[in-house]
Amino acid sequence: MLLLNANRVVPRECLINAVWGAQSPPTSRSQVHICISQLRHKLAEALHDGHGIETQPYGYVLHIEPGDLDVEVFRQKTAAADLAQDRGRLEQAVELYRAAVALWRGPALSDLESEVLRGAAAQLDEERIAADEKRIELELRLGRHRALVHELTGLVVRHPLNELLNGYLMTALYRSGRQADALASYQRTRSRLAEELGLEPGRELRALERAILRHDDSLVADGDVPCRSWDGQHGRP
Structure with missing residues (x-):
């Protein structure tokens, strides 16, 4: 949830709902707090100095730098491919679409069991197949x-x-x-x-x-x- 909403506040209740749905235990808020603390420690080594999870009055913000998130890079590459196609640069567009899809390592969020995240996963998978469709169309046009x-x-x-x-x-x-x-x-x-x-x-x-x-x-x-x-x-x- 934090990565899907990077650089934006994610309300604590949204995190609870994503993990437990309507059956959240009485200790859900404290469990989220513990998980955030553990995650903050792990991310401290992976992210740039001064970036990570910030606690807000009603939730948390995961701060990341441009290019840190694969889905962001994927969307940048597909946007660049769309522009190249519009300008008639079909070979360049094909390579950009291919590079965008190469960032994927399987279905989106496939290892997470959450009803809330299924919609987001479906949207991400749809973006991937759309990039494949556009590339294949161009490759057919290129013979x-x-x-x-x-x-x-x-x-x-x-x-x-x-x-x-x-x-x-x-x-x-x-x-x-x-x-x-x-x-x-x-x-x-x-x-x-x-x-x-x-x-x-x-x-x-x-x-x-x-x-x-x-x-x-x-x-x-x-x-x-x-x-x-x-x-x-x-x-x-």
Whole structure:
């Protein structure tokens, strides 16, 4: 909680709620105080002089320097990548997105059991997959479809209901001369959506399947990737 709200006061009650929820023990305030004291001691060696946890009347502030927090660096790199893309520097944008995602070491907050933190973790994971989506779109535009097939296959396994990633995989497979595999990928996605959500694929994914069936010239043209601006209803659950 302190890191997620770095340089801002986190009320003591928020910390108690994050740890115990509605079932906080009578000693919760004193336990938080003890934990903060222990954490302050551990952080003293890791952070710069004069920075650490400060006690406020109603809570605590974790002071950090710019660049100390991975998520902050991640957001800086993705913002720089967005700017590079807007300026037409696609290669630079790809490398910045890749460097941003490389900061991750697995799902966000995966070792913490807290209902309060699950929402924050979901938001962070969504930011990560969005960076991957943007990079993959650019790499497809740069003609790297063959190199992307393996990565996209793994991403689709981990995010089977993400229609945007499924569309990128279908595009990469088709451009690699694997029309049958591209269509099979569509059918797997369609079946999964029907089984888990009772839904058909979105309009954009259906259009992509039709384009693959008729060998539409737009699928191999330079420039925009099919469905590149796509953020369909079920694209990113």
